[in-house]
Amino acid sequence: MTTTTRIERHHYDVVVIGAGGAGLRAAIEARLAGKKTAIISKSLFGKAHTVMAEGGAAAAMGNVNSRDNWQVHFRDTMRGGKFLNNFRMAELHAKESPQRIWELETYGALFDRTKDGKISQRNFGGHEYPRLAHVGDRTGLELIRTLQQKIVSLQQEDQREFGSYDARIRVFSETTITELLLDGDRVAGAFGYYRESGEFILFEAPAVVLATGGVGRSYKVTSNSWEYTGDGHALALRAGATLINMEFLQFHPTGMVWPPSVKGILVTESVRGDGGVLKNSEGKRFMFDYVPDVFRKQYAETEEEADRWYTDPDNNRRPPELLPRDEVARAINSEVKAGRGSPAGGVFLDIASRRSADEIRRRLPSMYHQFKELADVDITAEPMEVGPTCHYVMGGVEVDPDSGAAFGHVRGLFAAGEVSGGMHGSNRLGGNSLSDLLVFGKRAGGHAASYADGLTARPKVAVHEVEAAVETALAPLQRDTGENPYTLQQDLQAVMGDLVGIIRREGELADALVRLAELRERVAKVSAAGGRRYNPGWHLALDLRNMLVVSECTAKAALERQESRGGHTREDYPAMEPKWRQVNLVCALDGDTVQLTRKPLPKMRPELIGLFDRAELAKYLTDEELADFDALVADAGEADNR
Amino acid sequence: MSGKRQFRIWRGDESGGDLQDYMVEVNEGEVVLDVIHRLQATDAPDLACRWNCKAGKCGSCSMEINGKPRLGCMTRMSTFGDDETVTVTPLRTFPVIRDLVTDVSFNYEKARETPAFAPPADVAPGDYRMQQVDVERSQEFRKCIECFLCQTVCHVIRDHEENKQAFSGPRYFIRAAELDMHPLDARTDRKEYAQAEQGLGFCNITKCCTEVCPEHIKITDNGIIPMKERVVDRRYDPLVWLGSKIFRRGETPQTSVTTARQGSATPGSARGGLHSHAGGSHDSRAEAQAQSGVNWHREVPHPTAPAVDDRGKLPLTELTFDRAAAPSPFGDDVTFPLPPEHLNFAHPEQDNKH
Ligand SMILES: Cc1cc2nc3c(=O)[nH]c(=O)nc-3n(C[C@H](O)[C@H](O)[C@H](O)COP(=O)(O)OP(=O)(O)OC[C@H]3O[C@@H](n4cnc5c(N)ncnc54)[C@H](O)[C@@H]3O)c2cc1C
Ligand code: SF4
Ligand code: SF4
Ligand code: FES
Numbered sequence: 003m004t005t006t007t008r009i010e011r012h013h014y015d016v017v018v019i020g021a022g023g024a025g026l027r028a029a030i031e032a033r034l035a036g037k038k039t040a041i042i043s044k045s046l047f048g049k050a051h052t053v054m055a056e057g058g059a060a061a062a063m064g065n066v067n068s069r070d071n072w073q074v075h076f077r078d079t080m081r082g083g084k085f086l087n088n089f090r091m092a093e094l095h096a097k098e099s100p101q102r103i104w105e106l107e108t109y110g111a112l113f114d115r116t117k118d119g120k121i122s123q124r125n126f127g128g129h130e131y132p133r134l135a136h137v138g139d140r141t142g143l144e145l146i147r148t149l150q151q152k153i154v155s156l157q158q159e160d161q162r163e164f165g166s167y168d169a170r171i172r173v174f175s176e177t178t179i180t181e182l183l184l185d186g187d188r189v190a191g192a193f194g195y196y197r198e199s200g201e202f203i204l205f206e207a208p209a210v211v212l213a214t215g216g217v218g219r220s221y222k223v224t225s226n227s228w229e230y231t232g233d234g235h236a237l238a239l240r241a242g243a244t245l246i247n248m249e250f251l252q253f254h255p256t257g258m259v260w261p262p263s264v265k266g267i268l269v270t271e272s273v274r275g276d277g278g279v280l281k282n283s284e285g286k287r288f289m290f291d292y293v294p295d296v297f298r299k300q301y302a303e304t305e306e307e308a309d310r311w312y313t314d315p316d317n318n319r320r321p322p323e324l325l326p327r328d329e330v331a332r333a334i335n336s337e338v339k340a341g342r343g344s345p346a347g348g349v350f351l352d353i354a355s356r357r358s359a360d361e362i363r364r365r366l367p368s369m370y371h372q373f374k375e376l377a378d379v380d381i382t383a384e385p386m387e388v389g390p391t392c393h394y395v396m397g398g399v400e401v402d403p404d405s406g407a408a409f410g411h412v413r414g415l416f417a418a419g420e421v422s423g424g425m426h427g428s429n430r431l432g433g434n435s436l437s438d439l440l441v442f443g444k445r446a447g448g449h450a451a452s453y454a455d456g457l458t459a460r461p462k463v464a465v466h467e468v469e470a471a472v473e474t475a476l477a478p479l480q481r482d483t484g485e486n487p488y489t490l491q492q493d494l495q496a497v498m499g500d501l502v503g504i505i506r507r508e509g510e511l512a513d514a515l516v517r518l519a520e521l522r523e524r525v526a527k528v529s530a531a532g533g534r535r536y537n538p539g540w541h542l543a544l545d546l547r548n549m550l551v552v553s554e555c556t557a558k559a560a561l562e563r564q565e566s567r568g569g570h571t572r573e574d575y576p577a578m579e580p581k582w583r584q585v586n587l588v589c590a591l592d593g594d595t596v597q598l599t600r601k602p603l604p605k606m607r608p609e610l611i612g613l614f615d616r617a618e619l620a621k622y623l624t625d626e627e628l629a630d631f632d633a634l635v636a637d638a639g640e641a642d643n644r
Numbered sequence: 645m646s647g648k649r650q651f652r653i654w655r656g657d658e659s660g661g662d663l664q665d666y667m668v669e670v671n672e673g674e675v676v677l678d679v680i681h682r683l684q685a686t687d688a689p690d691l692a693c694r695w696n697c698k699a700g701k702c703g704s705c706s707m708e709i710n711g712k713p714r715l716g717c718m719t720r721m722s723t724f725g726d727d728e729t730v731t732v733t734p735l736r737t738f739p740v741i742r743d744l745v746t747d748v749s750f751n752y753e754k755a756r757e758t759p760a761f762a763p764p765a766d767v768a769p770g771d772y773r774m775q776q777v778d779v780e781r782s783q784e785f786r787k788c789i790e791c792f793l794c795q796t797v798c799h800v801i802r803d804h805e806e807n808k809q810a811f812s813g814p815r816y817f818i819r820a821a822e823l824d825m826h827p828l829d830a831r832t833d834r835k836e837y838a839q840a841e842q843g844l845g846f847c848n849i850t851k852c853c854t855e856v857c858p859e860h861i862k863i864t865d866n867g868i869i870p871m872k873e874r875v876v877d878r879r880y881d882p883l884v885w886l887g888s889k890i891f892r893r894g895e896t897p898q899t900s901v902t903t904a905r906q907g908s909a910t911p912g913s914a915r916g917g918l919h920s921h922a923g924g925s926h927d928s929r930a931e932a933q934a935q936s937g938v939n940w941h942r943e944v945p946h947p948t949a950p951a952v953d954d955r956g957k958l959p960l961t962e963l964t965f966d967r968a969a970a971p972s973p974f975g976d977d978v979t980f981p982l983p984p985e986h987l988n989f990a991h992p993e994q995d996n997k998h
Contacts, residue, residue: 045694045696045702045704046694046704046748047752048790049696049702049703049704049790051696053696053697053701053702053789054696054697054699054701054702100770101769101770104769104770104772105769107769107772108763108769108772109761109763110760110761110763110823110826110829112774112779112782112783112786112826113779114776114779114783115774115775115776115779118773119773119774119775120773122776137783137786138783140701140787143701143786143787143789144786147786147788151760151761152760154755154756154758154760155760155761157756158756158759158760167756175752198741198745198747227695227696227697227698227702228695228696229696260673261672261673261674262671262672262673262674263671263673263674263675263678264673264675264698264699267698267699268699368701371700372699372700375700375718375720376675376699376700376718376720377673378720378722486685486689487689488684488685488689489685492685530689530690531689531690532689532690533690535657535692535741535742536692536741536742536743536745537690537692538684538689538690538691538692538693539684539689539690540690
């Protein structure tokens, strides 16, 4: 096979798979550390999913409310994730995101400003103070363009120094990685194809950073693009790494529900942050009925108080529309189920009656544009219809918090961004992803570079592994008896949407596993018509096996976790269970099958747990943990008295 | 509204191809990209087409629909007549890879040649201070989603392969303009660069780029025309110019070489409805320039409205225009050579003379 197949070979020190925020930031760091770096992306440079992020990037800079600091941000993040977060990641994230945002300004980013010329920050669900650095509602675009342009500037430096833009950092766009290659337990390279020509390409590199984003394409109603087929999750599993928290998927409460063809497309949370409210078909602001006990203290009880909060946040509690996403999504779900939904099966999101048309157009230009052009709705005059949409996967590659190195039995593999797990616990706060990309992208890139430095010999790619990869990649084109990949994808989406959706039940989850096993057989026999040049049917056929294994992880973990927490709601176990907070569900691959194990969560350091009230902790912790906490407080008290 | 609709889609690759007819199901509320996806799932699984966001945010799904460059995901089927045939072709200006996918690497090459943002040397991260009014002009251009529709429509390269070497295209003119207007960019030669290296001179302000931009960026009015100004001053808009004359009667004209704003506060603070131009409000070099008699900070009015006809379009040919040539990009009131007092010029020895 290899004698007839042309394979282009490249040597790099660090290969970054993914050109979203996390990948680009990692690549910049690796290049700054002097490593020869490649960036690989399934779509064109600058089109990765990050481009779609709207609301902003959370960083406790304290520009709008000076009481904000990393401790408050840390607390909000842990609360949002229902204390299941890897505390160390949440801590690093809260501490480092301001620097990462300021750094973007030195790359040329232009955020919206406060009156005194600093970066403006906006309110967002779950954040105690205005914290999201933003550019209108196109923050992701600004982020990715800025990083893209920074890479260009590094290439210009290299051009001056070495006479070639590509000397030390090169972008391979429209190139898909299908396999990681190992030398024993060490990463040796990555194998893939150019979408344009269908030709194969082999990267030999001792360190690989995964930054491939999420898994949303396994659901029909999703805000995610075709790229989100869980490639990085699957590549990591097959290379011997582990995934955690795969049962936690975030359903964003406000996706468009009409027209049907755009169902799922996101309506940014900033609409609510800037004053928009949710109403049911009776015109009632229903969110007041859905404030859970754990959040009672921070949220307003009356409409008057909620409305005062926008102008006087220090003396009023926040409107319940700004509860974390999982709460809002469930509330909408219940309203619709109770028959109080909108005509298209959502609820109403109303900003028209609350802000002037001018202000809406200025603060939410792309939402205005999106509704005007896609739904022919003028949001300055009428309410929008919205409903939950699959948005973000909290689960991902289990990594060392400080370096982003993957756990499991593989070395030289790093992960950052949505593909990594742990940082967000059971539920991500809006705006925490963009800053996560920067903080952990930088860390993963830096540590991948020093890992490569520390090696005495470069791992070698084995010829037979390459041959096997070629064979797997060509298989769908050579079969003509199998099923159409689009049909298979639809069937997979139906299983996941119907049986592993927002609200889950034991019987349905078990059923889902049976059906996924059936799908696995069918996917193994998928066939793609046409040739190798830019053939989307073939590309999808190859992505399907990744979507499938990741879906299996989600279904298995969802069946195992007998409680409801964040992005995982079990109708048969509706309560949050302190015992389950101590457990991470870890997925690994054994041959072909997904193995699930339980693993205890790392214990929070005393000075961090000390940032919380006992009353709050009591809602999350077991009695033993609370006793430990009391002992800690008593110790500290004594130490003070001494 | 649902029913079968007639589509003609270009299928082929660099060696050639042709339009193929399809009858496809179309449902209420759908856009052209939905129909292409339906075709992929049914009749044509290998139909090549780029897309990502389906919401007009990524600029991947650029194609020519009934001859007009557009985003497939933002073109609603309801904008066509019920029995109208919809013809979809790849972007004409770039080489075809397959079907609707073209090789847009030209654009990335031009991006790579455009000098990057130059951070101010003496401002630490976290200390950047800029006023909203000062960043807004650049922000307009940073809305660009790099769909390259403006690039494909521009006649300078649309049918003139030979111009591609010397011409960067509207997308990169506004990149240069964005940096030119960035309050803290440390380079001062963005305009000169655009003229000398990007081929700005090829552009004769036909405004086709502005017309197709899905982000409604005023590429020509706010980007290209101010860049074309170069050392020439801003008298292309007779009304604003007249207005400012009347308003400022008795004051020293802002534009004359002698108006060194010595000792004035940062220009950003005292600005009314007018925008600063080039340099930046917190830029110490700008002060120095002002000292030497070159006032890059002179206040400029918003660019003039073009001489459009009643369809809102610029007359492109002499046939439909009331004059014997394309309209002057500088407006009709500017005569050349320019009066010396409207030039920004510092004599190299002027400081020594007095
Ligand atoms: C509509 C929407 C709005 C959002 N708004 C916000 C917000 O306001 N604030 C916030 O913080 N977060 C927001 N998010 C979440 C956030 O945008 C994403 O989580 C984040 O951008 C993910 O970035 P990433 O760098 O991990 O990956 P991405 O930006 O998704 O990039 C993934 C990259 O990996 C590449 N890739 C994938 N598989 C392969 C493969 N096999 N081979 C080669 N390359 C591959 C892709 O081509 C792509 O370049 C939003 C998400 C969506 C969908
Ligand atoms: S205005 Fe200039 S850049 Fe724009 S399309 Fe016309 S010639 Fe090209
Ligand atoms: S300026 Fe407008 S048309 Fe041109 S690439 Fe950018 S968004 Fe597209
Ligand atoms: S798919 Fe992103 S702009 Fe059309």
